[in-house]
Amino acid sequence: MLRKKLMAMLGAIVVLSMMMTACATPTPERIVETVVVKETVETVKEVEVEVVKTVEKVVEKTVEVMVTPEAEEGALPRNETLYFNGQQWGAVVGWNPYSSSNNNAMMGTGGDSHRATMFETPYLYNMLDGQQYPLLADGPWSWNADMTEITFKFKAAAKWSDGTPVTAEDFAYTWDTHLKYNTGVGAGNKEYIDDIVAVDDKTVVIKAKLDENGKTINPLLVSAFVSSNIVIQKAWTQKLEERTGGDETKLKADPAEDVVYSGPYHKFFADDTKVVFIRDDNYWGQDKSMWGKLPVPKYLAHVIFKDNAAGSVALAKGEVDVSQQFNSNIQLLWESYGLPISTYLPEPPYGIGASLPTAFYNLKSYGLDQIAVRKAIAIAVDYPTIIANAMTNQSATFDQVPRSLMNPTPGEQAMYNHDAVKDLQWAGNDIEGAKALLDAAGIKDTDGDGWREYNGKKLSYIATCPNGWSDWQAAIEVVAAAGKKIGIDITTNYPEWSVYQTVVTKSDAPLPEGYDIFMMWSAGAGPTMPWGRIRNMMSSEWVGMASNWSGNWGQYVNPRADELIKAIPGETDAAKLKEMYTELVKIYLTDIPSFTLMYRPQSFHAVNETVWTNFPHQDDGSKPPVPPLDCTDGWGIACLYNITLVNP
Helix, strand or coil, X not given: CHHHHHHHHHHHHHHHHHHHHHCCCCCCEEEEEEEEECCCCXXXXXXXXXXXXXXXXXXXXXXXXXXXXXXCCCCCCHHHEEEEECCCCCCCCCCCCCCCCCCCCCXXXXXXXXXXXXXXXXXXXXXCCCEEEECCECCCCEECCCCCEEEEEECCCCECXXXXXXXXXXXXXXXXXXXXXXXXXXXXXXXXXXXXXXXXXXXXXXXXXXXXXXXXXXXXXXXXXXXXXXXXXXXHHHHHHHHHCCCHHHHHHCCCCCCCCCCCEEEEEECCCEEEEEECCCCHHHCCCCCCCCCCCCEEEEECCCCHHHHHHHHHCCCCCXXXXXXXXXXXXXXXXXXXXXXXXXXXCCCCEEECCEEEECCCCCCCCCHHXXXXXXXXXXXXXXXXXXXXXXXXXXXXXXXXXXXXXXXXXXXXXXXXHHHHCCCXXXXXXXXXXXXXXXXXXXXXXXXXXXXXXXXXXXXXXXXXXXXXXXXXXXXXXHHHHCCCEEEEECCCHHHHHHHHCCCCCCCCCCCXXXXXXXXXXXXXXXXXXXXXXXXXXXXXXXXXXXXXXXXXXXXXXXXXXXXXXHCCCXXXXXXXXXXHHHHHHHHCCEEECCCEECCCCEEECCCEECCCCCCCCCCCCCCCCCCCEHHHHHHHHHCEECCC
């Protein structure tokens, strides 16, 4: 039966490929292919690239892909181009390293494993061993004796794309600019970094903000700064300031097409169908002080797919080499289809669980200010179904790793007392417990319409996440189903990401209608974790920010949680740290301002080795080990120097 369906699917793929190759128009067009699989047995297994489920009817699936000039035969040399999916959704807005509104994922994303394709950080973080490896920096950084200053040097070989040296003054001026124009980097770090000073052309000192006792307020964030923030050229920044007249809004809105960069790739082409980067063959990193050679692919290309389903088809067809998106039932691609596709781990969950996709409550929505309502919804959700169906087992279960604020890695799991919070944890699908909780709180159906009321008003909510993010959408549907089982009306809505991101990241005003329960990510692995993730999920410092990409999007406020979050970075006693983390977990599982739906890799990392091979895999022998971060993030960019062509 599988063979029959495989032949049908492969036949459709061949037809689709021929149609794409034959297309000669210079403008993008959509090709729609319908795959019909018919069976006469009572129960039919429908095996698609993107989904597996059991049905009792004829299956008819329509696959829509975007055909672009770059997807055609010969437009980009296939043996020089590494294709991606799952990073770029929608057209690029700009190339401005001071802006948080570029929608330019391939150019760079923040975080502990900063994307290093075009702009570079002094150090590269490696999530597999917790180390920060020098990139622009020359050797390790060091604290002074009082742990109030960090010093490091820049490599003599490090150059900008215009051939001028990368200097300590560039880094210092970058920091001053972030402060002057109130960028996200400046606003997020000014309470912890007092100044960044160029001692000479190559030597820089980061001076930490000190408390009333002369101690560094947050040594974790100061030390993480060197691998999570890029260096921007002073000369270009001054040019940007001049043309925008020193106006903050204009400076951050400038598209910066002329930006100077230090990384190995830069813009080649971008429109609303694809983004292509081209290698800078003068890239300084080929110096023996760094990589000693250029990255292997000449082009990095990302077609902007409509959704995960279209991206999964492209991965199966070999049109995508590196996939940073959720691919449903990824194992079928090699187990059933025999395709040369693999993941970092050969067995479930196939990736390293590092982040916690979470449903946040809008605490201003009617009734969601009641803990009983929040808890009832959270404990009623069928998490095993989310993990089995929405995640197709690409996540540990909450029985395997009980919920807390920690990711599933052994290091983080050891950071809190499991027994102390055992009674607060839940694995889900507790319908009767949720009903009893609501009944006890007096939240009942009093008018007989099947829905519960709070103070006489029906509890009705909209649960949402970005359209096209299939794993998140499937999870949100399970949340809505749980509400119906306990008498709370929850419907779903899926705005486009371009709209969604502008709504949930605005924390200086109440969330609008339609965002009662909504999904966002959490921080993954990094030198500040698990503290950094807990801060992102619970700290009230993010409330009131006009542009909040950090967390606590439901605008939760708890003074004791804030107190603990503030104290942890300065604490060095391991036993006390464990007590503090345990208390934070207790607060979180008691108040339930949000609830994690699954464990997820920091980045999905599936590769098709039809064209390229030697990607990172568990125990691949690379030293230092290269993390599964899609060949672009942190030390993961080392992948670009290791991959080889299958047929050179």
